[in-house]
Amino acid sequence: MRTFPAxxxxxxxxxxxASAAAELPPHARGAEHPxxxxxxxxxxxxxxxxxxxxxxxxxxxxxxxxxxxxxxGARLHERRTDSLVASLGRAGARFLxxxxxxxxxxxxxxxxxxGLSTAMARExxxxxxxxWTADRLARLVRAQFPDPAVLDGFRPGPGGSRVRAFGxxxxxxxxxxxxxxxxxxxxxxxxxxxSPVLLKPGLHDAVLPVLYAxxxxxxxxxxxxxxxxxxxxxxxxxxEAEVLSRAGLVVVYxxxxxxKAVRARLPATTPLVAYSHRxxxxxxxxxxxxxxxxxxxxxxxxxxxxxxxQRGCVSPHLFWVEEGGALTPAEWAARxxxxxxxxxxxxxxxxxxxxxxxxxxxxxxxxxxKQAAGEGVRVFRPAGVEWTVAYDPDPAFSPSCLGRFxxxxxxxxxxxxxxxxxxxxxxxxxxxxxxxxxxxxxxVEQLGGAGVTRVATLRRMAWPPAWWHHDGGDPLRALxxxxxxxxx
Amino acid sequence: xxxxxxxxxxxxxxxxxxxxxxxxADFDALARRVWxxxxxxxxxxxxxxxxxxxxxxxxxxxxxxxxxxxxxFRERGLVxxxxxxxxxxxxxxxxxxxxxxxxxxxxxxxxxxxxxPNFEAHLLPGGARLPMVSLIPSPLEVPDSSLSHMIGVxxxxxxxxxxxxxxxxxxxxxxxxxxxxxxxxxxxxxxLVVGTAFAFVHLLDALATGGTRFRLPxxxxxxxxxxxxxxxxxxxxxxxxxAIDSRLGIPPRRIVNEYGMTExxxxxxxxxxxxxxxxxxxxxxxxxxxxxxATLEPLPPGREGLLCHVDLANLGSVCCVLTEDLGVExxxxxxxxxxxxxxxxxxxxxxxxLAMDELMTARRGPIR
Numbered sequence: 001m002r003t004f005p006a007x008x009x010x011x012x013x014x015x016x017x018a019s020a021a022a023e024l025p026p027h028a029r030g031a032e033h034p035x036x037x038x039x040x041x042x043x044x045x046x047x048x049x050x051x052x053x054x055x056x057x058x059x060x061x062x063x064x065x066x067x068x069x070x071x072x073g074a075r076l077h078e079r080r081t082d083s084l085v086a087s088l089g090r091a092g093a094r095f096l097x098x099x100x101x102x103x104x105x106x107x108x109x110x111x112x113x114x115g116l117s118t119a120m121a122r123e124x125x126x127x128x129x130x131x132w133t134a135d136r137l138a139r140l141v142r143a144q145f146p147d148p149a150v151l152d153g154f155r156p157g158p159g160g161s162r163v164r165a166f167g168x169x170x171x172x173x174x175x176x177x178x179x180x181x182x183x184x185x186x187x188x189x190x191x192x193x194x195s196p197v198l199l200k201p202g203l204h205d206a207v208l209p210v211l212y213a214x215x216x217x218x219x220x221x222x223x224x225x226x227x228x229x230x231x232x233x234x235x236x237x238x239x240e241a242e243v244l245s246r247a248g249l250v251v252v253y254x255x256x257x258x259x260k261a262v263r264a265r266l267p268a269t270t271p272l273v274a275y276s277h278r279x280x281x282x283x284x285x286x287x288x289x290x291x292x293x294x295x296x297x298x299x300x301x302x303x304x305x306x307x308x309x310q311r312g313c314v315s316p317h318l319f320w321v322e323e324g325g326a327l328t329p330a331e332w333a334a335r336x337x338x339x340x341x342x343x344x345x346x347x348x349x350x351x352x353x354x355x356x357x358x359x360x361x362x363x364x365x366x367x368x369x370k371q372a373a374g375e376g377v378r379v380f381r382p383a384g385v386e387w388t389v390a391y392d393p394d395p396a397f398s399p400s401c402l403g404r405f406x407x408x409x410x411x412x413x414x415x416x417x418x419x420x421x422x423x424x425x426x427x428x429x430x431x432x433x434x435x436x437x438x439x440x441x442x443x444v445e446q447l448g449g450a451g452v453t454r455v456a457t458l459r460r461m462a463w464p465p466a467w468w469h470h471d472g473g474d475p476l477r478a479l480x481x482x483x484x485x486x487x488x
Numbered sequence: 489x490x491x492x493x494x495x496x497x498x499x500x501x502x503x504x505x506x507x508x509x510x511x512x513a514d515f516d517a518l519a520r521r522v523w524x525x526x527x528x529x530x531x532x533x534x535x536x537x538x539x540x541x542x543x544x545x546x547x548x549x550x551x552x553x554x555x556x557x558x559x560x561f562r563e564r565g566l567v568x569x570x571x572x573x574x575x576x577x578x579x580x581x582x583x584x585x586x587x588x589x590x591x592x593x594x595x596x597x598x599x600x601x602x603x604x605p606n607f608e609a610h611l612l613p614g615g616a617r618l619p620m621v622s623l624i625p626s627p628l629e630v631p632d633s634s635l636s637h638m639i640g641v642x643x644x645x646x647x648x649x650x651x652x653x654x655x656x657x658x659x660x661x662x663x664x665x666x667x668x669x670x671x672x673x674x675x676x677x678x679x680l681v682v683g684t685a686f687a688f689v690h691l692l693d694a695l696a697t698g699g700t701r702f703r704l705p706x707x708x709x710x711x712x713x714x715x716x717x718x719x720x721x722x723x724x725x726x727x728x729x730x731a732i733d734s735r736l737g738i739p740p741r742r743i744v745n746e747y748g749m750t751e752x753x754x755x756x757x758x759x760x761x762x763x764x765x766x767x768x769x770x771x772x773x774x775x776x777x778x779x780x781x782a783t784l785e786p787l788p789p790g791r792e793g794l795l796c797h798v799d800l801a802n803l804g805s806v807c808c809v810l811t812e813d814l815g816v817e818x819x820x821x822x823x824x825x826x827x828x829x830x831x832x833x834x835x836x837x838x839x840x841x842l843a844m845d846e847l848m849t850a851r852r853g854p855i856r
Contacts, residue, residue: 114838178840278841278842279841310839313842315839315841319539354794357781358812359812361557363557363809365554365557365560366538368536371562439616
């Protein structure tokens with residue numbers, strides 16, 4: 001059983017190393033200050049062979065940490081965007097360099113920490129870290145700010161006024177339920193927006209932000225000083241209340257209950273950027289079912305399902321397959337099943353958590369009974385719970401229980417899908433689309449109208465770029481605070 | 489297959505009481521007859537079994553019965569079908585908008601034969617006949633609740649007198665209940681208080697607000713059932729029992745947890761009144777196994793997995809039911825009971841995809 005110290009406190013934070021050098025790994029040691037040090041630590045197993053260890057913060061420590069971050073964050077105001085992009089990108093690129101020990105450590109820890117297979121962990125790290133490089137961050141800045149210099153100083157604005165994008169005093173980022181790597185992107189964006197950031201990662205996404213903070217400290221200690229990664233168990237209300245009361249902006253990832261609870265606890269004046277859990281769906285048009293296409297389509301679909309073991313908000317739950325093509329939707333379901341089986345060799349599923357395996361068994365068994373009842377249902381699956389494809393002739397939307405469980409449903413015409421999404425509007429995010437030919441543009445209009453915020457090919461579905469409008473919002477602009485300067 | 493004779497044979501086994509062991513060979517012979525009866529009534533189920541290699545000619549043991557997920561009760565006519573004397577529905581514990589499970593019971597006599605000796609042995613042993621204070625709505629109020637039905641049968645057969653203090657809307661008649669508890673205190677005769685964990689929390693919160701404490705007479709006891717899923721306030725069990733002790737004067741050793749579900753016509757109780765451990769004990773006509781969630785293979789004692797029950801009282805539907813509850817059979821229990829760990833003990837979300845249950849809870853409309 002290994003233990004990973006799952007926190008990062010910036011140098012100079014009172015109490016950072018006060019809890020005895022033995023408690024902290026070398027990277028986390030710093031100046032010692034008495035008084036507010038976290039003296040209690042707890043550990044939590046996240047898998048059979050990995051424990052996370054973290055200090056148990058109390059409100060006094062949380063206050064002290066926030067003060068420190070605010071102070072370090074004030075210095076970010078003077079930094080230029082290109083220098084921030086360079087530093088953040090240098091730290092991020094280390095996760096792509098096969099020779100870099102930090103990538104090796106990430107690849108070593110990610111499977112047990114995130115519950116992914118080794119191969120999937122590599123796929124996730126490669127896909128995520130691609131967006132942490134300087135090139136991609138620079139593109140993100142340009143995509144969000146036609147005049148990126150507004151981040152560096154006042155620039156001419158409309159009507160003779162001047163404008164500048166300021167950072168917030170402190171961004172608090174709560175990452176409940178993040179898939180691995182998502183919180184690093186959020187941290188990088190907060191720092192790019194000149195805000196210090198306190199990240200509370202999800203239990204299964206704690207490794208990468210800590211490693212990222214270390215990498216950042218190696219190349220730009222001043223920037224790393226504006227970042228803290230601290231986990232506290234849900235229910236540590238006094239700590240959370242302290243932290244939330246200090247935030248200039250809160251970013252929360254989580255289920256409906258989490259988002260609602262955080263919203264309720266924020267001061268009225270504190271803005272909230274909330275990323276709720278979402279549903280992805282996919283549309284497979286006739287053109288994608290032609291001989292020579294169908295297998296490729298099925299493999300792209302299988303990869304979209306398999307990515308993050310279907311835990312992403314971008315992951316498809318269901319494929320609507322158009323009737324009247326070279327394959328029937330049921331036949332295509334068999335192709336998808338074959339692709340899932342093949343992919344299981346290259347990108348195996350991680351161990352299914354019991355609660356997910358349980359739901360897979362419930363759905364599988366029920367639909368296998370329906371198959372036996374002659375309802376036109378077909379269930380494809382291996383002996384274990386690595387993946388499941390369930391063909392159901394009823395085109396109505398069905399949510400997946402996740403764990404690489406994909407529904408396949410027939411639809412007479414892709415034009416009907418927007419209607420089938422009725423009622424799902426608040427939960428929709430990515431729609432995969434293929435084989436629509438010239439109809440694509442009109443379908444995308446319909447899907448957007450139905451509440452979808454991103455349409456992508458099946459192959460790109462799981463991997464949105466750094467500059468995507470996550471849940472329809474601005475990734476970087478949402479994190480800044482505009483200051484207008486009007487003169488006569 | 490003569491269903492009436494089979495029913496009578498089962499009722500005979502149940503009538504012998506929970507203290508009469510049913511040897512595995514006898515259980516197996518009955519299970520085989522029950523299964524054959526079910527295959528005859530439900531050809532789809534027979535094909536489902538056939539696809540798993542369980543055919544009339546190939547029976548080797550009840551252990552080969554394919555588990556049927558509890559979820560299947562939510563699909564009309566799939567595993568619970570045909571004429572029924574009663575239709576029980578799940579309370580929709582997996583989300584407000586989810587389709588409710590439906591258990592059609594063709595013959596209530598078997599249900600009653602199963603529930604009465606088990607209830608009596610664990611809550612009213614030694615011929616005790618206590619007045620019952622019910623925080624569970626009466627079966628007249630909620631005829632499709634199997635729990636209410638059970639309490640109604642206990643009222644008719646085992647209780648001295650029964651008063652109901654929770655209505656069909658779940659509202660507690662606090663005023664009447666306080667008066668009844670005071671009367672019980674004054675009379676000095678022990679009572680049996682039955683309710684869901686949630687109803688107890690509601691009551692205890694109300695008593696705490698007013699600073700009220702009752703000391704119910706010695707010999708009083710509690711049957712507490714059900715979890716908190718979908719409720720706004722959840723309380724750890726130890727805390728709940730401590731509060732019952734402090735507010736009602738009934739100590740934890742006289743609080744019995746019942747584990748039951750609409751999909752099963754038999755129940756499981758902790759034998760605490762007899763001084764037994766806090767383990768749920770199947771009656772002789774039920775066999776409970778802990779299965780590997782990934783493979784559905786049986787797990788040895790000490791390993792956590794999914795609880796799967798073979799309940800012969802389920803003659804009219806399917807008897808081998810796979811639950812969503814995680815449980816474990818402690819090695820020291822030596823096959824005499826299991827611990828229920830619940831559906832999702834302590835798990836944090838592992839991603840940002842909206843899972844089925846959350847979506848069902850969030851949406852109001854019916855969804856599959």
